Amino acid sequence: xxxxxxxxxxxxxxxxxxxxxxxxxxxxxxxxxxxxxxxxxxxxxxxxxxxxxxxxxxxxxxxxxxxxxxxxxxxxxxxxxxxxxxxxxxxxxxxxxxxxxxxxxxxxxxxxxxxxxxxxxxxxxxxxxxxxxxxxxxxxxxxxxxxxxxxxxxxxxxxxxxxxxxxxxxxxxxxxxxxxxxxxxxxxxxxxxxxxxxxxxxxxxxxxxxxxxxxxxxxxxxxxxxxxxxxxxxxxxxxxxxxxxxxxxxxxxxxxxxxxxxxxxxxxxxxxxxxxxxxxxxxxxxxxxxxxxxxxxxxxxxxxxxxxxxxxxxxxxxxxxxxxxxxxxxxxxxxxxxxxxxxxxxxxxxxxxxx
Amino acid sequence: xxxxxxxxxxxxxxxxxxxxxxxxxxxxxxxxxxxxxxxxxxxxxxxxxxxxxxxxxxxxxxxxxxxxxxxxxxxxxxxxxxxxxxxxxxxxxxxxxxxxxxxxxxxxxxxxxxxxxxxxxxxxxxxxxxxxxxxxxxxxxxxxxxxxxxxxxxxxxxxxxxxxxxxxxxxxxxxxxxxxxxxxxxxxxxxxxxxxxxxxxxxxxxxxxxxxxxxxxxxxxxxxxxxxxxxxxxxxxxxxxxxxxxxxxxxxxxxxxxxxxxxxxxxxxxxxxxxxxxxxxxxxxxxxxxxxxxxxxxxxxxxxxxxxxxxxxxxxxxxxxxxxxxxxxxxxxxxxxxxxxxxxxxxxxxxxxxx
Numbered sequence: 125x126x127x128x129x130x131x132x133x134x135x136x137x138x139x140x141x142x143x144x145x146x147x148x149x150x151x152x153x154x155x156x157x158x159x160x161x162x163x164x165x166x167x168x169x170x171x172x173x174x175x176x177x178x179x180x181x182x183x184x185x186x187x188x189x190x191x192x193x194x195x196x197x198x199x200x201x202x203x204x205x206x207x208x209x210x211x212x213x214x215x216x217x218x219x220x221x222x223x224x225x226x227x228x229x230x231x232x233x234x235x236x237x238x239x240x241x242x243x244x245x246x247x248x249x250x251x252x253x254x255x256x257x258x259x260x261x262x263x264x265x266x267x268x269x270x271x272x273x274x275x276x277x278x279x280x281x282x283x284x285x286x287x288x289x290x291x292x293x294x295x296x297x298x299x300x301x302x303x304x305x306x307x308x309x310x311x312x313x314x315x316x317x318x319x320x321x322x323x324x325x326x327x328x329x330x331x332x333x334x335x336x337x338x339x340x341x342x343x344x345x346x347x348x349x350x351x352x353x354x355x356x357x358x359x360x361x362x363x364x365x366x367x368x369x370x371x372x373x374x375x376x377x378x379x380x381x382x383x384x385x386x387x388x389x390x391x392x393x394x395x396x397x398x399x400x401x402x403x404x405x406x407x408x409x410x411x412x413x414x415x416x417x418x419x420x421x422x423x424x425x426x427x428x429x430x431x432x433x434x435x436x437x438x439x440x441x442x443x444x445x446x447x448x449x450x451x452x453x454x455x456x457x458x459x460x461x462x463x464x465x466x467x468x469x470x471x472x473x474x475x476x477x478x479x
Numbered sequence: 480x481x482x483x484x485x486x487x488x489x490x491x492x493x494x495x496x497x498x499x500x501x502x503x504x505x506x507x508x509x510x511x512x513x514x515x516x517x518x519x520x521x522x523x524x525x526x527x528x529x530x531x532x533x534x535x536x537x538x539x540x541x542x543x544x545x546x547x548x549x550x551x552x553x554x555x556x557x558x559x560x561x562x563x564x565x566x567x568x569x570x571x572x573x574x575x576x577x578x579x580x581x582x583x584x585x586x587x588x589x590x591x592x593x594x595x596x597x598x599x600x601x602x603x604x605x606x607x608x609x610x611x612x613x614x615x616x617x618x619x620x621x622x623x624x625x626x627x628x629x630x631x632x633x634x635x636x637x638x639x640x641x642x643x644x645x646x647x648x649x650x651x652x653x654x655x656x657x658x659x660x661x662x663x664x665x666x667x668x669x670x671x672x673x674x675x676x677x678x679x680x681x682x683x684x685x686x687x688x689x690x691x692x693x694x695x696x697x698x699x700x701x702x703x704x705x706x707x708x709x710x711x712x713x714x715x716x717x718x719x720x721x722x723x724x725x726x727x728x729x730x731x732x733x734x735x736x737x738x739x740x741x742x743x744x745x746x747x748x749x750x751x752x753x754x755x756x757x758x759x760x761x762x763x764x765x766x767x768x769x770x771x772x773x774x775x776x777x778x779x780x781x782x783x784x785x786x787x788x789x790x791x792x793x794x795x796x797x798x799x800x801x802x803x804x805x806x807x808x809x810x811x812x813x814x815x816x817x818x819x820x821x822x823x824x825x826x827x828x829x830x831x832x833x834x
Contacts, residue, residue, distance in 0.1 A: 140791075419828075421821055422814070434806045434833050436495075436821050439814035443795075451789045452807065459777070459794030466776055466791050473774075478789050 125252050126227050126326075127171045128216040131160055131180040131188060131234035132206050136467040137397050137460070140451035141429075144479055149234035150187055153401050160234045164192055167232065169241055170248050174199070178234070179216050181206055204364040210375035211367045213322075214333055214340055218348040221326040228256050229329075231322040236394050237404065243390035247290075251323040251386045254291050258384075261332060261377065262323040263294070265316025265385040266392045271306035274396055274461075276318035276373070278385050286384055294383040297373060316385060319392055322372070329376070336379045340367050398444040398453075399460040402427040416447070425457070451478045480607050481582050481681075482526045483571040486515055486535040486543060486589035487561050491822040492752050492815070495806035496784075499834055504589035505542055508756050515589045519547055522587065524596055525603050529554070533589070534571050536561055559719040565730035566722045568677075569688055569695055573703040576681040583611050584684075586677040591749050592759065598745035602645075606678040606741045609646050613739075616687060616732065617678040618649070620671025620740040621747045626661035629751055629816075631673035631728070633740050634664075641739055649738040652728060671740060674747055677727070684731070691734045695722050753799040753808075754815040757782040771802075780812070806833045 135148025142148045149160045157165075160178075167176050173194070179201040180188055188200060201219055203212060213231055220227045230248060238244050251262045265278045276299055280292035297318060301309060309315035322329075334341040343363040350359035377383055393400060405413040405427070412420060416430035423440040430447035437445070444460055446453045455463060470478055490503025497503045504515045512520075515533075522531050528549070534556040535543055543555060556574055558567055568586055575582045585603060593599050606617045620633045631654055635647035652673060656664060664670035677684075689696040698718040705714035732738055748755060760768040766780035771790070773783045778795040785802035792800070799815055801808045810818060825833055 419821065419824065419830075421817060421824070430807070432805075433802075434830065435809065436806065436825070437809045438817050438821055439811035440798075440809055441811075443809070445809060447788075447807065450787075451791065452785070452802065454790065454792045454795055454798070454800060454809065456794035456796075462776060462793050466774065466793055469776070470774065470791070475774075475789065 125171050125175065125323075126220050126224070126229040127167045127176040128201075128213070128220070128229055128231050129160070129163055129167065129176065129178045129234050130209065130212055130216075130231060131178050131184065132203055132212060133233070133235055134206070135235065136464040139463055139467045139470075140446055140448040140453050140478065143449070145183065146187060147184070148395075150184070150191060154237050154395060154404055158191055159237070159395070160188065160191055162237070163232060163234045164195075166238060166241060166244065170245050171230075177201055177216065177220075179203060179212055204361050207364070207367055208369045209320075209372040210333075210337060210370040211340060211364070213329065213372050214337075214344045214367075215347065217326040217329050217333075218344045219351065221330065222348060222351050225327065227326045228252055228323065229326050233320055233394070236319070236321070236392060238390055238392050240390040243388065247386050247388035247390060248323070250288070250290055254287055254384065254386070255323045255325060255328075259328055259382055260324065261328060261380055261383045262291075263377065263383065263385050264319045264321040264323075264388050265292075266319050267387060267389050268310050268315065268317050271303060271310045272317065273300060273303055273306050274400075275394070276300055277306075277309050277315040278318050279314050280316065280385055280387070282314055290387050292385050292387065294377075294385050297378050316387055317392070318373070319388075320373075320394070323386075328382075332376045332380050332382075337370065337375050340370070340375075343367050397460040398427060398446065398455065398463065399457045402444060402457060427457075449478075480526050480530065481575050481579070481584040482522045482531040483556075483568070483575070483584055483586050484515070484518055484522065484531065484533045484589045485564065485567055485571075485586060486533050486539065487558055487567060488588070488590060489561070490590065491819040494818055494822045494825075495801055495803040495808050495833065498804070500538065501542060502539070503750075505539070505546060509592050509750060509759055513546055514592070514750070515543065515546055517592070518587060518589045519550075521593060521596060521599065525600050526585075532556055532571065532575075534558060534567055559716050562719070562722055563724045564675075564727040565688075565692060565725040566695060566719070568684065568727050569692075569699045569722075570702065572681040572684050572688075573699045574706065576685065577703060577706050580682065582681045583607055583678065584681050588675055588749070591674070591676070591747065593745055593747050595745040598743065602741050602743040602745065603678070605643070605645055609642055609739065609741070610678045610680060610683075613737075614683055615679065615737050615739045616683060616735055617646075617739050617741060618732065619674045619676040619678075619743050620647075621674050622742060622744050623665050623670065623672050626658060626665045627672065628655060628658055628661050629755075630749070631655055632661075632664050632670040633673045634669050635671065635740055635742070637669055645742050647740050647742065649732075649740050652733050671742055672747070673728070674743075675728075675749065678741075683737075687731045687735050687737075692725065692730050695725070695730075698722050752815040753782060753801065753810065753818065754812045757799060757812060782812075804833075 135142040138148045177199045255262045279295040286293045346363045350356045411425040413427045417434040418428045419436040421438045423437040426443045428445040442457045444455045490497040493503045532554045610617045634650040641648045705711045768782045771785040774791040776793045778792040781798045783800040797812045799810045
């Protein structure tokens with residue numbers, strides 16, 4: 125089994141710690157190790173190291189090499205630019221199939237948190253077996269523990285497992301719901317969180333791309349033929365420029381008929397915002413997470429981070445405060461999704477020293 | 480008339496901008512000039528420059544000279560250490576009376592804000608005239624415009640002016656009231672805000688000190704005899720060490736029988752907290768005061784100051800945020816009085832680099 129760690133994200137929601145040259149997956153936001161390192165270590169438990177690949181943009185190559193120095197040079201696949209998950213996975217599959225036409229590959233984002241390795245390993249093994257034996261696109265659905273509105277959902281018919289008790293044919297994908305809908309999803313027992321992790325034969329995902337994204341498939345074919353030749357970079361750049369941004373969900377998964385989901389019970393978070401980071405951390409008796417030289421007075425349920433300045437807080441409730449380099453963010457915990465909008469605003473206003 | 484600007488305060492409530500070597504009165508918190516400069520300019524409108532003195536601790540001598548370079552060297556009176564207002568005023572009176580036994584002196588804190596110079600000048604002139612003609616300790620009471628709980632009050636019998644319509648004998652001094660009491664004070668029409676500004680003959684305040692603070696008076700006599708002699712510094716230090724901390728209100732004003740108040744109508748603020756600064760400033764349409772590189776999203780009724788870092792705020796309400804040097808303060812507007820407690824805590828915890 126080949127592993128492809130997608131490490132190309134930007135992670136705008138983690139500004140001001142995430143910057144253009146150090147996105148979320150390279151930050152130690154959930155432990156004292158970077159999310160990429162945590163993911164790499166997790167993958168070492170389920171695959172041989174030489175079969176673990178990382179795919180990311182050129183701008184991150186150096187920092188990834190520093191973060192995972194043991195990664196063989198050939199195991200870092202470079203995207204000329206970020207084009208969302210479909211082209212990324214297409215390039216990964218095109219690269220892997222050159223090495224092994226029968227390769228089964230797992231796709232895992234670098235910036236998700238999973239701590240129950242045993243349950244993770246069990247679910248992955250089930251997925252690998254199913255993907256090896258079937259013309260199937262296998263995704264992972266997490267049994268929801270609360271009516272989360274920040275995740276997409278996958279609907280299955282729980283009464284008809286496709287394989288053993290744990291693998292189901294996907295009925296529909298559902299967008300992030302509102303709270304009432306999320307509560308209905310949870311109550312029905314038919315919905316799982318869409319984790320964005322996949323397992324399939326490289327051959328099968330490329331065939332699905334041929335069917336649903338034929339232009340991209342054609343470009344990928346050109347790129348594939350150039351692999352290991354001197355003109356690879358030239359062909360890659362030329363073809364990549366013609367490929368449209370698209371997510372694997374929109375581009376393939378929601379259209380394909382042969383999509384299956386492994387129902388998994390491991391703890392999982394996509395760590396999608398500063399508030400999610402707050403929720404994942406151990407709090408002190410006032411419900412605070414305080415990192416760095418922080419002096420709180422009458423301050424509750426807040427996340428305050430500073431490696432530089434002293435931060436004193438008086439009478440503060442439900443805030444996230446992040447000091448990093450030349451910038452400081454103060455955001456109400458309920459609003460932490462909007463940090464992305466803020467970064468977009470900073471881009472428009474040309475605050476390039478702060479991005 | 481001699482003017483004594485008391486510039487010796489610490490201004491802990493303005494941390495992290497106020498520091499040991501740059502207290503509140505040296506900060507440009509209410510305009511683009513320091514409060515000391517604003518006060519000095521105001522005093523130039525009512526007295527000759529050579530008769531304007533500043534009194535402060537040795538640690539502030541250099542920064543005061545830089546702030547008011549035109550101040551004659553002899554017009555800066557140095558307190559060996561801060562001992563509250565009674566010793567400060569005692570030393571000032573002792574110094575002035577050496578120059579002019581009949582001197583009338585006005586005492587003005589360096590850190591109050593008054594913008595209506597005309598009304599101020601009128602009230603001071605009334606006070607000077609009364610203090611010249613009577614054995615009277617004259618204070619200034621501001622006609623209250625709201626039931627403020629942050630000020631002390633002075634009660635007078637409004638039906639019996641002691642002089643013209645505007646000068647009254649003081650009945651009592653009242654401590655900072657709670658809201659209900661402040662509302663009663665306001666409704667009665669008998670209470671004025673205690674501004675902490677005074678006018679009297681140097682002779683009369685020293686006589687009051689002789690009566691109510693005889694030990695301090697004795698020390699001041701020793702100091703007075705040494706003025707202009709080579710042993711002045713030695714005597715000052717020795718005597719000063721024996722003087723107890725005390726405020727002029729507790730030490731003299733609340734005990735003396737000859738206390739009068741000029742009822743003044745000028746705008747006045749003692750600028751007692753960051754929230755007071757916020758209240759004094761012009762707000763934008765969201766009720767914010769934003770100074771420096773500040774990027775607000777959905778942020779209201781807040782004061783955010785940074786000359787260094789960019790500060791982004793999302794979903795923030797009623798906060799004061801101050802970035803200064805190596806420290807950042809975040810305090811709810813209702814809690815800004817407690818910044819003083821915070822500074823005390825930092826002192827106890829030996830955060831000396833931040834004080």
